[in-house]
Amino acid sequence: MKKKSLLIVSITALILAAGCSSKTEEKEVLNVLNYDIYIDKTLISEYEEENNVTIKYDTYSTPEEMYIKAKAGASDYDLIISSEYMIERMISEGMVNKLNFDNIPNYQFIDEEFKNQPYDPNNEYAVPYFWGTLGILYNKTTVDASSDSWSMLWNEKYSQRIIMMDSQRDAFAAALKLLGYSLNTVDEKELDEAKELLIQQRPLVMAYITDGAPDIMINEEADMALVWSGEAVSAMSENENLDFVIPKEGSNIWIDAMFIPSTTKNQPLAEEFINFLCSKEATLRNIDEVWYSTVHTEAIKEVDEELLNNSAFNIPSEDINKMEMFRDPKEFIDLYTSRWTEIMAE
């Protein structure tokens, strides 16, 4: 008898608890997928409080990983922030919804330079978030950067002191540019040459890393690293010996943008959140967190003088002119992945 009553009590307690929790679940939910360390997280909690919504925030480390996450459908994302070439691929595969720009009035603050780009030529699907480039972060005290060339990464003098990026498009970009080819090439011969170059480089490489390179450089564990510009800005702010070079052969210019995948269940809310992230205040706070170059015409006016003088943040236009944007290689992506596997397995 006692046991039975205990059972009844615990079941009622469970039902009550479930009832309570489902009450809080009635809040609107927004599933966001973003790069790691790519937002000021207090913005999320503030937005949740002010608008009485729940934001489920999830992260990934490479665009390829994002694509698999979005496609596998373990979670129905409402808003994704990612790189232009992967957005291009997802648009072509019908995985992206068109935006209703009436809900995103702050779109007017996005610099015209970053609109009408090839991944979204008619500005229908995506709102630019940040932009940046690829370059070499190096230690001024040990490295001679006067060559201003990608060949620095192949200099035997720095054997075992070079950090490469564990990201196939970016690693190939450095090799292809050094060879004078387009970083979007689908020519097998050019890709084979780049592959050989990257295999040659292997004995010189200390490690292949995606996110940890700035920390290693700040601690002066290595002499140089292939990094994205924002990583360089944050590392340079912590260690005065570090500097950033965008090699003369040209580099990659990338735009990360916000878009709404077709899995969304709450497009208007996602658009409101995009609008919130495009506000000047949110952009300024994000700049302080991620250090990448901004697409916001108003926010740039209020950025610190010091940051404006940093060529990794305020990238000189003569460098930009030599830069190339990644395009979606479509079915040719296998040419890259198979070679990258070969390089890494060598």
Add this chain to the structure above:
Amino acid sequence: MKDRTKYFAYPYLVWIVIFIVFPSFLVLLYSLTTDSGGLTNINFTMSNFIKFFNHLYMNILWDSIFLAAICTIICLLLGYPAAYIISKSNLSRRNTLLFLCILPMWMNMLLRTYAWMTILGNNGILNNLFEFLGFPKINMLYTRGATVMGMVYNFLPFMILPIFTALSKMDTGLIEAADDLGATKYIVFRKIILPLSMPGVISGIIMVFMPAVSTFIIPQLLGGNKSMMIGNLVEKMFILNGDWNFGSAISIIMMIIILISMSIMNKFDVDKEGGARLW
């Protein structure tokens, strides 16, 4: 009254079906099909397995087995004496030693591995110590040695514990009898202690080799992604290349290899009754 205790096993049965049998079946299905479009159009093929047998992937496979074997041997050489000492010490001391052996496992494995990065780094604790003592710095982090080091550190308790169990369950009467009959310490160890502890040794070898051969986070963090192991290849196929079919095929091949090595190990097993084996 009928014995109803068996019903208590049912929740676990359901658990097995949902989380072990069904996913394994899915992995097998993926490995035998091509990515052609949903459940309505399944194309069976062996191409995923055939693809694995080229020198590129075979090199990765042998390398993983080699590194895991080295790790297992080091664990055995370190773990057996440790287990022996623990089993011979008095009760309170034994508990303390066992506690110290398990203590690191309370911490997240990722955290422990990150800790090794600050120990082995060029400006890390060890190199600073070397510099202080007047020795040249050594490049330790991001080498194969660092990978093996990390594996040994993480998996050593899995070697010590089963050997300890086997040693502590041993009938001390046998050792006393051998002593009485005039056997030297070496003979006692070789003829009695070692054979009787073999079940523990075999459990230990299996429990270290299995996670070691399929690890992917340790070569990534401590090896700097330079020597790719089979676990990294599987991760790459799933997360980066999106080739779940090939990734599943590699996983199946790994399962077969582990099954084979387990059955070989069982051949050496002296204690057919089960004894101190964990399985």
